[in-house]
Amino acid sequence: MKLFGSICLFLACTGYGLIRARYYRERPRQLQQLRLALQGLETEIEYAQTPLPVAFVRIASRINGPVAGLCAFVGSELAESSRAVDEIFKTAFTKFDQQLYLTKEDREVICLLAATLGISDRKDQLKHLKLASSNLHQLEQRAAEDRTRLEKMWNYLGPLLGALIVVLLY
Amino acid sequence: MIGSDSIDIVFQVAGIGVLVAAISAIFKSVDKDEFANWTTLAGVIIILFIIVNKVGELFAEIRQVFLIH
Numbered sequence: 001m002k003l004f005g006s007i008c009l010f011l012a013c014t015g016y017g018l019i020r021a022r023y024y025r026e027r028p029r030q031l032q033q034l035r036l037a038l039q040g041l042e043t044e045i046e047y048a049q050t051p052l053p054v055a056f057v058r059i060a061s062r063i064n065g066p067v068a069g070l071c072a073f074v075g076s077e078l079a080e081s082s083r084a085v086d087e088i089f090k091t092a093f094t095k096f097d098q099q100l101y102l103t104k105e106d107r108e109v110i111c112l113l114a115a116t117l118g119i120s121d122r123k124d125q126l127k128h129l130k131l132a133s134s135n136l137h138q139l140e141q142r143a144a145e146d147r148t149r150l151e152k153m154w155n156y157l158g159p160l161l162g163a164l165i166v167v168l169l170y
Numbered sequence: 171m172i173g174s175d176s177i178d179i180v181f182q183v184a185g186i187g188v189l190v191a192a193i194s195a196i197f198k199s200v201d202k203d204e205f206a207n208w209t210t211l212a213g214v215i216i217i218l219f220i221i222v223n224k225v226g227e228l229f230a231e232i233r234q235v236f237l238i239h
Binding site: 110150152159163167168 | 182184185191192197200202216
């Protein structure tokens with residue numbers, strides 16, 4: 001019984017460590033996808049002048065992962081409701097909260113951009129898109145740096161903490 | 171009077187020592203020195219708590235042996 005409990009505790013701590021490590025592994029990838037999506041949006045606005053709902057759906061089909069789901073949701077919501085773009089993004093972020101490994105800062109960049117989408121002329125929107133893109137790029141680089149250090153740390157720390165607690169309680 | 175119980179404590183303390191050392195080494199390798207120090211300190215305190223009980227027992231026994239009440 002004692003052994004069974006110890007094994008459960010150890011596995012739980014290991015799992016927790018792996019989950020934390022996955023956060024650091026997924027965040028740079030999702031930031032990159034987000035940046036690709038913004039680039040796609042840039043082309044859609046600059047060359048095709050696609051309406052926003054259609055543009056978002058098109059982008060969603062081009063990328064993959066949870067970000068694609070986010071874009072598809074935003075596209076369909078834009079087509080159906082008459083709410084502001086940044087509000088829709090906020091609901092989208094809360095809806096996909098479980099799948100997105102993005103920090104508050106990352107979401108803030110997107111929400112700031114969304115507030116300017118669809119309410120001004122093409123040039124202004126493109127400027128904002130470029131700004132958000134470069135912001136995301138910076139965040140991505142920082143996230144990649146964090147990944148190399150913290151992903152490994154949590155991978156090891158989880159099992160070790162589990163073993164420590166087991167030894168303490170045994 | 172060394173029973174299997176007291177040997178267990180030696181192993182427990184040794185285990186905690188090894189694991190705390192490993193954890194603090196990991197923290198140090200990712201440039202989180204303050205966490206490393208905290209872990210070491212926490213390990214020392216935990217082990218101290220375990221040992222204080224036993225030291226107390228030892229003193230009680232010494233008192234008993236020399237009949238100081």
